[in-house]
Amino acid sequence: MSEKRTGxxxxxDDEEGVRSFVAESLERDGHDVVQAAxxxxxxxxxxxxxxxxxxxxxxxxxxxxxxxxxxxxxxQPDVELVVLTAFGEVATAVEAMKLGVLDYLQKPLHSPRxxxxxxxxxxxxxxxxxVPSTRETRRSSLTFGAPAMVAVTAALERVAKSNxxxxxxxxxxxxxxxxxxxxxxxxxRKAKPFMAINCAVLTENLLESELFGHEKGSFTGAHAQRRGxxxxxxxxxxxxxxxxELHPGLxxxxxxxxxxxxxxxxxxxxxxxxxxRWVAATHRDLRAMVxxxxxxxxLYHRLAVFPVKLPxxxxxxxxxxxxxxxxxxxxxxxxxxxxxxxxDGMKARLVVEAWPGNVRELRNxxxxxxxxxxxxxxxEEHLWIEPSDDKEDKRAEPVGAESLADLERRTIExxxxxxxxxxxxxxxxxxxxxRTLYDKLKKYGVT
Numbered sequence: 001m002s003e004k005r006t007g008x009x010x011x012x013d014d015e016e017g018v019r020s021f022v023a024e025s026l027e028r029d030g031h032d033v034v035q036a037a038x039x040x041x042x043x044x045x046x047x048x049x050x051x052x053x054x055x056x057x058x059x060x061x062x063x064x065x066x067x068x069x070x071x072x073x074x075x076q077p078d079v080e081l082v083v084l085t086a087f088g089e090v091a092t093a094v095e096a097m098k099l100g101v102l103d104y105l106q107k108p109l110h111s112p113r114x115x116x117x118x119x120x121x122x123x124x125x126x127x128x129x130x131v132p133s134t135r136e137t138r139r140s141s142l143t144f145g146a147p148a149m150v151a152v153t154a155a156l157e158r159v160a161k162s163n164x165x166x167x168x169x170x171x172x173x174x175x176x177x178x179x180x181x182x183x184x185x186x187x188x189r190k191a192k193p194f195m196a197i198n199c200a201v202l203t204e205n206l207l208e209s210e211l212f213g214h215e216k217g218s219f220t221g222a223h224a225q226r227r228g229x230x231x232x233x234x235x236x237x238x239x240x241x242x243x244x245e246l247h248p249g250l251x252x253x254x255x256x257x258x259x260x261x262x263x264x265x266x267x268x269x270x271x272x273x274x275x276x277r278w279v280a281a282t283h284r285d286l287r288a289m290v291x292x293x294x295x296x297x298x299l300y301h302r303l304a305v306f307p308v309k310l311p312x313x314x315x316x317x318x319x320x321x322x323x324x325x326x327x328x329x330x331x332x333x334x335x336x337x338x339x340x341x342x343x344d345g346m347k348a349r350l351v352v353e354a355w356p357g358n359v360r361e362l363r364n365x366x367x368x369x370x371x372x373x374x375x376x377x378x379x380e381e382h383l384w385i386e387p388s389d390d391k392e393d394k395r396a397e398p399v400g401a402e403s404l405a406d407l408e409r410r411t412i413e414x415x416x417x418x419x420x421x422x423x424x425x426x427x428x429x430x431x432x433x434x435r436t437l438y439d440k441l442k443k444y445g446v447t
Contacts, residue, residue: 005123006030006193007052012042012068013084014060018107020224022055022084025112026119027232030193039063043071046079053122055082055105055115073100075334080122084109142178144323146316152179152308159306160186165258167303168281170310173358176281177241179310183279184237192236195229200242208250209266218267228265230257230274237277243303244284244295251296258302278303313355313362320355320362321347327363328378331370338376345380345432353385361385381436409444412437416446 009031013019016037023033034051036042040062046054054072058065069081081101102122105114142156143149159166160183168176177196184194197210205219213228230238240246246254257263262273280303289295313320324342332339342350346369355361369382412426419425427437440446 005120006032007119007123007126008032008034008050009053009055009119010034010036010042010045010051012036012039012054012056012060012065014038014057017223018057018084018109020226021109021112022115024226025115027227027229028112029116029119030232030236031119032193032195039065039068042068046072046076050076051079052126053080053082053119055084055119057084057107059086069101077333077336078126080126082118082122142175142182143316144319144326146318148311148316149319152310155306155308156183157186159183159308161188163277165278165280165303165305167286167305167307168279168310169286169307170281170283171312171356171358172283173360174310174312175359176310177239179308180237180239180241180279180281184239184277187237187277189236189277193233194237194239195233196239196241197229198241200245204247204250207247208253211250212253212263212265214266215268218265222267225265230263230276231265231272233276234274235276237279240278240280242282243280244282244286244289246295248294248296251299255296255299255302258299313358317351320350323359324350324362324366327359327366328370331363331367335370337370340370340373340376340378342378343380346378346383349380349383379432381432409446412440412444413446 006029009023009026011019011022011026011033012035013022014037019035019037023035026033034045036045038060039056042054042056043063045051054068056065056068065083069083072079072081077100083101083104084107085104086107102125103118105118109115143153156179166180166183168179170176180196181194184190197207199207202210209219209226209228211228211230213226213231214222216222216225240254253263257274257276258278261275262271264271286295286300286304290297290300313323321342324347328342329339350362357364365383365385366378368384369378372382372384373379415426415429416423419429423437423441424434427434432440
């Protein structure tokens with residue numbers, strides 16, 4: 001018997017009842033589901049984080065389903081698409097299928113079975129089209145072999161085999177969610193659900209409902225019973241991102257789940273037992289928060305059974321160039337364009353930058369560079385990095401090595417000598433514009 005696949009699904013419909021019906025049907029199968037009330041909100045969510053399947057209504061305010069389908073097909077060609085259509089809109093659904101939509105479901109939806117089967121078919125097709133991955137390629141989603149990451153990946157692989165609670169610490173954008181997913185993939189629980197929730201993006205009441213679920217009538221708008229994400233993660237892994245943002249009341253409730261492995265839905269009396277492996281992440285100093293009285297000490301010790309700190313990008317500069325090349329390839333596939341190459345000047349500049357925003361900032365800078373580049377080569381002149389508010393200069397200055405400015409000046413001088421002082425020829429050889437060369441000659445006082 002084949003293993004049932006689970007994935008990340010985005011459900012888009014302006015009718016709350018339809019949206020909830022589809023979402024709950026998929027969550028019962030262990031899928032990680034996000035909901036959006038219109039195409040505009042859905043597109044924003046899809047650009048923020050990747051999804052395996054998008055299920056969308058065709059008629060919606062702000063942005064209709066066909067516009068959403070066309071946009072996603074261009075920006076994320078590998079995502080699987082399913083459309084929901086009312087009676088009389090079948091012709092439009094067929095038109096959508098010509099754009100690469102997998103299939104359509106006709107409303108009203110009477111049974112969750114059709115939704116579940118179609119999503120499983122979408123995940124199977126997505127898996128069959130994907131390039132088979134090895135343990136090394138999966139690890140490269142976190143690091144490309146930087147010495148500072150060797151101990152980190154070794155610790156993750158070791159703890160993944162256990163049920164110990166892991167606390168991932170590190171600055172924003174250092175890959176904590178990637179590490180959490182690798183922990184799940186390397187664990188004996190990999191065939192079970194991986195559930196994630198960001199404690200910083202939801203209000204206290206909504207977060208509580210998402211975590212624990214609710215009974216019908218437990219609060220205004222609770223029209224039906226809803227299982228929480230902790231319950232849906234039974235047997236698998238639950239990832240609490242930005243756990244330092246949890247409100248005190250929720251900290252106490254979460255502590256009970258960690259200690260007793262049981263809880264009740266909001267408005268319910270039935271005790272629900274769960275077997276969940278916990279992974280938490282934060283960019284905050286939880287020990288300082290404990291001293292300040294803003295984070296429970298007992299909860300901290302429950303979460304920090306096995307703490308792992310992910311170093312910032314500036315401390316693993318060996319990863320920067322291969323990571324940049326990987327990100328450029330990913331961005332190019334999404335945009336449907338040829339993958340540009342990074343020239344030596346661009347690579348040298350990437351390595352010495354501070355990257356206070358870590359991988360997210362690097363990705364944004366590369367996306368801007370791809371917009372500014374005219375051809376199929378990304379050069380240093382295409383790199384525009386926003387000024388940092390951090391007063392500490394975190395650029396790399398290797399001890400005993402010349403600075404980037406010295407290296408650049410010497411390269412320009414050597415190139416000018418090679419071409420007999422012809423500045424236009426030097427600019428061409430260096431791969432920069434003539435105006436850029438003049439600016440650099442003035443900057444370094446080269447005559």
